[in-house]
Structures are given as structure tokens and as C-alpha cells.
Amino acid sequence: NAGVTQTPKFQVLKTGQSMTLQCAQDMNHEYMSWYRQDPGMGLRLIHYSVGAGITDQGEVPNGYNVSRSTTEDFPLRLLSAAPSQTSVYFCASSSRQRSYEQYFGPGTRLTVT
Amino acid sequence: EDQVTQSPEALRLQEGESSSLNCSYTVSGLRGLFWYRQDPGKGPEFLFTLYSAGEEKEKERLKATLTKKESFLHITAPKPEDSATYLCAVIRGSTLGRLYFGRGTQLTVWP
Helix, strand or coil, X not given: CCCEEEECCEEEECCXXXXXXXXXXXXXXXXXXXXXXXXXXXXXXXXXXXXXXXEEECCXXXXXXXXXXXXXXXXXXXXXXXXXXXXXXXXXXXXXXHCCCCEECCCEEEEEC | CCEEEEECCEEEEECCCCEEEEEEEECCCEEXXXXXXXXXXXXXXXXXXXXXXXXXXEECCEEEEECCCEEEXXXXXXXXHHCEEEEEEEEEHHHCCCEEECCCEEEEEEC
């Protein structure tokens, strides 16, 4: 199993550009989440999904969209990038069968200039 | 409002000097509490899950305990390779699949 994979690892955007961060898992987990991590702020939840076709907002959803058309994939879209979205983004997945323990991807470091 | 608070924010220990990290929580309907380790530039790595007050789990030099209001991560005779940020998170029964994280404790163990 590859676990949770994220692409790209690094990305630089200009203000106003849009892009999609990719996240995939091969563990058949029903739950998936997106976090951002900034110095001193810990992990903050952006959006999460409890299954294919079902998503919900977390603490900091503004400026981000998600969709979950398959169990495996959970892409995060930045609609119009802003410098405040400079951060490290982590995707995670979990399963009731594994007691909801979240398994994290390696992260995407995004810089918006 | 649900809250997870970790203390201290940062901790420096000499190799072999045992100590504890604290995670206090105010969460309705707690279903479980998780501890993670995060190394610089990497995603958090799962360590333990605790479900009920009085429960304890151990892994090498780490032992996690849980009460009704807080959890402790005890580090016995730490080594420099234990240096990392340790994160605590809780899950509620009403929002399964969503974790609430504390801000973490940055542990540095020097030789």
C-alpha cells in the first residue's frame, strides 16, 4: 500500500491563480480531510469528507473547494490564490475499522507571491 | 466550544531526563484521544489512541495516559531521536472522521 499520496510536493503560485492539490489513498478509507499548517497555529481543518459525494466545512474553508467523486481521491481546489494561503497542506484519511486513526500524506508546501 | 490545549509549547530536555507533555480537552461526547509525532517537513505519524479514563498505552520510551479531562505523554529517558513535535487530537462521537487538534509541543532532546 502506498498509503496517502499528495501531489505536488512544492508549488509556487502568483496571486489570483487557481490550482488543485491532489490527494489519493489506497486503503479504502471512508473519511478524508484537508488541513493547513502554519507556524504556531497547529493543524487547522479546511474541509473533510465522510464518504464519496459527501463533504463538509472545517475551521478555515474560505477560498477552498473540495469534491469527492470516488473513495480514493479528495482534491483541494484553490479558486483564486492569495498570499494568506501560503502554507503547508496535509491530506489525511481514516476508517471506522481502524478506529478513526488518521493517516497523513507527506504534505504540499505552497507559496503564493 | 470544543478545545484541545497542549502544554508546554516547547520543552528542552537533556538526554535521559524524563518528563511529561500535557493535553487538556473540553469536548462533549469524547470518542477517543490520539497522539501523533511530527518530524520537520513531514506529515504527522500516528502513535496512540486512548478511549477511556484510566487507559494507558506504551511504545518504547513513550507512555500515554488518559483522565476525564486530560492526557499525558510520558517520555522516559529520552534520546535525541525523540526530538519532534508531539500533537494531541480528539474525536467526538457526533462528528466521526473529524479530528480536533491541539497546537503541539515541540520537544528537543540534547545529548
